[in-house]
Structure formats: C-alpha cells, structure tokens
Amino acid sequence: MASHKVFVVIAFAAIIFPALASAAKYIVGDETGWTNGFNYTTWASGKEFHVGDELVFNYPAGKHNVFKVNGTQFKNCEIPPLNEALTSGKDVIPLAKPGKKWYICGVAKHCAEGGQKLVINVLPGVGAPAPSPSWPAPPTSGSAKGTLASGLMAAALVAIAMVAVL
Numbered sequence: 001m002a003s004h005k006v007f008v009v010i011a012f013a014a015i016i017f018p019a020l021a022s023a024a025k026y027i028v029g030d031e032t033g034w035t036n037g038f039n040y041t042t043w044a045s046g047k048e049f050h051v052g053d054e055l056v057f058n059y060p061a062g063k064h065n066v067f068k069v070n071g072t073q074f075k076n077c078e079i080p081p082l083n084e085a086l087t088s089g090k091d092v093i094p095l096a097k098p099g100k101k102w103y104i105c106g107v108a109k110h111c112a113e114g115g116q117k118l119v120i121n122v123l124p125g126v127g128a129p130a131p132s133p134s135w136p137a138p139p140t141s142g143s144a145k146g147t148l149a150s151g152l153m154a155a156a157l158v159a160i161a162m163v164a165v166l
C-alpha cells in the first residue's frame with residue numbers, strides 16, 4: 001500500500017517538474033542589445049545559462065553581426081569567413097550543449113577595440129539527471145514540444161499509478 005502512495009507522489013512530481021524546467025530567453029545586453037562599447041562580461045556575470053535556454057542578439061541589421069567562435073578566436077578577435085555570420089539583427093541561438101560558448105561581432109574592430117564579445121558557460125539543463133537517482137530524464141530543450149512530450153509522459157505515469165492504486 002505505502003509503495004502505491006509513493007508512486008502517486010512521484011507521478012505528480014513528474015507533472016510539476018517540467019514546469020520548473022522551462023527555458024529562459026536571454027536578451028544579450030538587455031535593452032542595450034548587441035553593440036560595441038558595452039561590457040558583456042559584466043552582463044553575463046551572475047546569470048546562469050542552461051541547456052535549453054536561448055540567447056537573443058538584437059541589433060540594427062547591417063551594423064553588427066554574430067559569429068560563434070572558439071576560445072582562441074575569441075581571445076584574438078579572429079573573424080571567421082563572413083558566410084558563417086548571423087546577420088538578421090534578431091539572431092536567436094539555442095544553447096544546445098553544456099560548456100563554454102564564445103560569440104563575437106565581426107564588423108570593423110568591434111571585437112578587438114569595442115569589446116563586442118561574449119563568453120558564457122552553459123550548464124546542463126535545469127533538472128538534468130542528478131548523479132545518483134533514477135529520475136526520468138526531463139526535457140533538456142525547454143521547447144513547447146519537449147514540455148508537451150514530458151507532460152504526456154507524466155500523464156501516462158499518473159494513469160499507471162491510478163491503475164496500481166485501484
């Protein structure tokens with residue numbers, strides 16, 4: 001009997017959990033957006049980026065661009081080939097994997113002299129499996145699809161729990 005109750009609790013927790021794991025959208029530079037002469041190190045400090053979150057780079061198209069680069073390119077402001085740039089002026093970058101991510105502007109000397117460069121550390125998704133417990137993996141993408149899928153999974157768990165109790 002007691003084990004049935006535990007199962008029901010777990011099933012309901014599975015419903016609530018994805019709501020807590022919803023993705024965040026970070027507007028790089030907030031109202032300032034993506035420009036030169038702004039300290040993106042300060043902007044990023046104190047923020048926690050997780051897999052499933054998104055970065056949004058806002059700027060007047062044509063004035064700046066966004067390159068995803070590696071640590072060496074970041075440090076030296078090495079601009080990759082232009083066809084690798086994001087240029088829409090509202091570039092959305094989903095954070096798909098954990099680890100360090102580097103972004104620079106490739107226009108003029110914006111990176112080298114204007115400090116238009118951003119480095120962040122992406123942590124595993126909120127509620128990613130902790131080292132030990134056998135918790136069903138929550139969505140790592142906070143997308144509507146992922147939430148829906150885990151919602152359906154949770155509903156299935158509840159149905160199973162109900163059957164087990166009755």
Ligand SMILES: *[C@@H]1O[C@H](CO)[C@@H](O)[C@H](O)[C@H]1NC(C)=O
Pocket residue numbers: 039040041042045115
């Ligand atoms: C940006 O701010 C950080 C502290 O948040 C400081 O260490 C760094 O030197 C600043 N960068 C520039 C280019 O001013």
Ligand SMILES: *[C@@H]1O[C@H](CO)[C@@H](O)[C@H](O)[C@H]1NC(C)=O
Pocket residue numbers: 070071072073
């Ligand atoms: C960074 O990217 C450049 C250009 O693709 C490449 O030549 C270099 O080896 C890379 N460096 C690291 C540390 O990955």
Ligand SMILES: [Cu+2]
Pocket residue numbers: 035036063064065105106107110111116
């Ligand atoms: Cu720029």
